[in-house]
Amino acid sequence: MDYQAGSRVANILLVEDDDDLAELIQMHIKFQGHQTVRARHCAEALTCYQQHSFDLVVLDRGLPDGDGLDICYQLRQQDDWVPVLVLTARGSEMEKVEGLEAGVDDYIAKPFSVLEFQARVRNILRRRNAAPKTDSDTQPQTQNSIHFGTLVIMPDLHRVSLNDQDVPLTATEFSLLAFLANRPGRVYSKDELLQHVWHTDHVGYHHTVCSTINRLRTKLAQPDEAAQFIQTVWGVGYKFQPQL
Structure with missing residues (x-):
């Protein structure tokens, strides 16, 4: 089952302190058939994450209580590999490098293209859905394994x-x-x-x-x-x- 209209709805954690931008992002996520939970700063985001199950985290870096990358660092230190998409005004090459080293899956600089954002979200969710967890002792494989x-x-x-x-x-x-x-x-x-x-x-x-x-x-x-x-x-x- 894929993350497409009419199939599974993804639950996305959005960490963004700008109300107008958050509303815009949520609108485009909803347009793709998914739902969001919004947090305005790092501490609130980590609390939300503990209370819900998410398929994707979309976060800003410049948050009121710190760098959004700290959220990714904490998740990775806990061996949690939920996909993380950074959406930030910090778009220099070194800042992108910092994001990749923190373990983020994708990095988009503001201002951004709505179509590009939707495509990045769609691709990340496809990759996540392609690797379902299983409790079985038998590992699923394909002919191309x-x-x-x-x-x-x-x-x-x-x-x-x-x-x-x-x-x-x-x-x-x-x-x-x-x-x-x-x-x-x-x-x-x-x-x-x-x-x-x-x-x-x-x-x-x-x-x-x-x-x-x-x-x-x-x-x-x-x-x-x-x-x-x-x-x-x-x-x-x-x-x-x-x-x-």
Whole structure:
């Protein structure tokens, strides 16, 4: 079942202190067939999050009691990987880098296109719906599943499992892993990864590549340090090393 009109309604937490803008965003979310709960600052947002179940968090950064990214940091520290979309006037490249390193799934700078916002929301919800949680011991797979020992990458479901356990990945982490795993053993420089995964050639994003690689390594950690899936080739870049 997809998040489309006539099917499942998504519950979205909107964290925005500007009343006029919040009303506009809520109107466009409602137009897509979804519902919102609004919070005006970080503390209220965290309280709302504890009281309800959400499919997506849309947040501003410049909130009365702090940076909206603090909300994302707290969720990620609790190993909660609900999708987060940042919608903010802080649109510099370094501020976008900060957002990606905090674990956000997407980042839109104000002023923004309504059509682009709706498309980003739709795509995030599709990815979330493609990876349903299950209590079954049997991991759902597809014909396109990629197996490397106990690691299974399911592109159609946008899902990864390791040792029969789901591995929660952000959209960027999944894209990076899938890109490297489709070319095992091939070494890619930071510039090449920026071009193919982040679709940018800005060298200021090099640190973002390193941070994403480190998060992937942590989530795919193996007892044997020599058997890690993501490996560094010093002075060159990174590669996916399959453990068969």
